[in-house]
Amino acid sequence: MPSPRESARAIFRAALAAADPRRAMRRALQRDGDQLRVQDRVYDLARLRNVFVIGFGKASATMAQAAEEILGDRITRGWVNVKYAHTAPLATGKIHLREAAHPLLDQNALDGTQKILEILDGATENDLVIALVSGGGSALLELPSAGVSLDDLRALTDALLRCGATINEINTLRKHSSQVKGGQLARRARQAQLLALILSDVIGSPLDTIASGPTAPDATTFADALNVIERRGLRGEIPASIVAHIARGARGEIPDTPKTGDPIFARVQNVIIADLTIACDAAVETARQLGYNTRLLSSFIQGEAREFAKFLGAIAREIDASNRPVAKLTCIVCGGETTVTLRGKGKGGRNQEIALAAAIEIAGMPNVVVLSGGTDGTDGPTDAAGAIADGETVARASAMGMDARAYLANNDAYNFFQPMGDLLLTGPTGTNVNDVMVMIVG
Structure with missing residues (x-):
């Protein structure tokens, strides 16, 4: 038997191997010619005008590798935001990788998000958008709410990390300071079919929490976000622009994130491909x-x-x-x-x-x-x-x-x-x- 230290390392390595994104992608995407089966849904690739790939998260470059292996001949183009040093070689040249910072935001994340939104804005009902979602996506996919700056969001994240906020509290505030989180990315996809393949880094794998739930209905509200600010004593710790924006939302002056039952989710399929x-x-x-x-x-x-x-x-x-x-x-x-x-x-x-x-x-x-x-x-x-x-x-x-x-x-x-x-x-x-x-x- 290996020593206890060697055993512990071997056990950890086994956990890593089981959660390999390429293995998980191959389990999730079953392709037979022009038929792509994902769980109980079949996508007819021959009837699609375009297949776009977008992604954001620490594991999304590796997921993009697998997407190329399975669908490379049908991918039109794509854009994936990944954490610095978490890139992977891509063979087709169709998917662009943009490195950005995590956990604190940088301009690269915002610029990359704009590229992702350009793809969504051009997608139609005859197109399939495949979103590769993984942990870290909250920082790697971001477009601040109106009146909120990049520096404001950085200050928000720093304050939340310092006060020991839970991941759910962090995501509640992120969703309501953003134009893409909390189901808002799905809203931006308009008429295109959206298939989100999700590598979960959140306990219990709730869809509305992983990467701040950009493709899932959001159960939290502006009122919830305001409660987090009060409960954690953050009024003097986070930018006034964010407090003001959330307060306006809590008063009903700004539309909230899309909820369960919103018709935009009829064309969205969210699939957890691997988790803890x-x-x-x-x-x-x-x-x-x-x-x-x-x-x-x-x-x-x-x-x-x-x-x-x-x-x-x-x-x-x-x-x-x-x-x-x-x-x-x-x-x-x-x-x-x-x-x-x-x-x-x-x-x-x-x-x-x-x-x-x-x-x-x-x-x-x-x-x-x-x-x-x-x-x-x-x-x-x-x-x-x-x-x-x-x-x-x-x-x-x-x-x-x-x-x-x-x-x-x-x-x-x-x-x-x-x-x-x-x-x-x-x-x-x-x-x-x-x-x-x-x-x-x-």
């Missing part, structure tokens, strides 16, 4: 093959990263002391997306923070390993997917002159793990289905 469940199931299967008594604890993990780490530590101690709830050798698999409330000025991400906080909780337990990684290969504004820790991590760090608790207090997990060689460095993976956490108790 697939990744976690693969991790569990690999752990069992390696000989571990394995449990999927939950694929709905949310909340503060360091609090989740305390929970993992408590489970590790219970297993070590009593072989409950699972007997050793044990592997616990979790999935989800935690948040970090920034208290310091260090460098890191939620997965690195989980690993650092867990290292403190399992200190002195050399038989325990915790790995936490983002399936997109990037955790926060760093080049690491996450980190790996064990019961000796804190002692090793102390011998190197590092105080684990001080680094955690400063949200500086990256600079803690880097000199120890314990960062999880995968590079951009081409996929994005939330985070996977692996704990081994030997």
